[in-house]
Amino acid sequence: MKIPPLNPLKVFEVVARTNNLTLAASELNVSQSAVSRQVAVLEEYLGVQLFARERVGVRLTEVGETYARRIGPAFEEISAATAFITQKYSNNVIRLRTYTTLTARWLIPRLPHFKAQYPDVEVSILNSNAPLDFGVEKCDLAIVLGAGGWPDADATLLLEDIVEPVCAPGFIEGAATSEGLRGKRLLVSKYRKDDWPRWLAHAGMTDVFETAEKMVFSSSILTWQAAMDGLGIAIGQQHMLDSEFQAGRLVRPFARPLRTGQGHYIVTPALQRHSDKIAAFKDWLMREAGRL
Structure with a gap:
């Protein structure tokens, strides 16, 4: 050349x-x-x-x-x-890439707190389940579910991934056991289809999954809504359902949470120009998650 x-x-x-x-x-x-x-x-x-x-x-x-x-x-x-x-x-725009469940269940209810502190900063949210690639993504940072390793990026744990079955109050009567689960419809999220087998193995109920009736939904949000409406029992992500637990719309009948070994991470490009607005937003996210 x-x-x-x-x-x-x-x-x-x-x-x-x-x-x-x-x-x-x-x-x-x-x-x-x-x-x-x-x-x-x-x-x-x-x-x-x-x-x-x-x-x-x-x-x-x-x-x-x-x-x-x-x-x-x-x-x-x-x-x-x-x-x-x-x-x-x-400029005053933060471009955040995440996915629908976390946006709807965890981030949006908290965003008014951020806007109150930083009224001049706009948060633009792109929802995507595609593999993260900052080489093609038009975003400043992302919140991604994974084990913490992304090439050419820095990752900070925001929320640990903790799951367990959830259902409407009274859906499972008496003691929650493998027998109580038999005959119940399992609600399965398309993007988290391994949650049920992993939790059942954790609880010593591996055989239940193969024989159970299942209903598959395109998102975890829909499985939780179906559970609240009494259609079956779903796998809940602990940090996404605080308001449902507090309001009594959902219960955790087995009280046996499983830490999956994954988490929701704040991910930024390894070579990113310093920005006060992005640093402030990351700190705010960590405070909201109780990690600061």
């Missing part, structure tokens, strides 16, 4: 665009003689004459015009790309 010295190249682009040494010097905040020297350096490197010196100024030669037409758009693209990166961190 053959690239000329970039400072003389930028000076050439400005002179070619303004067609005036004085205007170019003013835009670049240097002297007119410094502009002339940089143009001369580029001409010597290329081995061609880019400008014809005239009594009242300069004009592009034919080869200079051809070069300027191709160089100009490249500098415009560099400028646009730089503006995109710098404005991303200088």
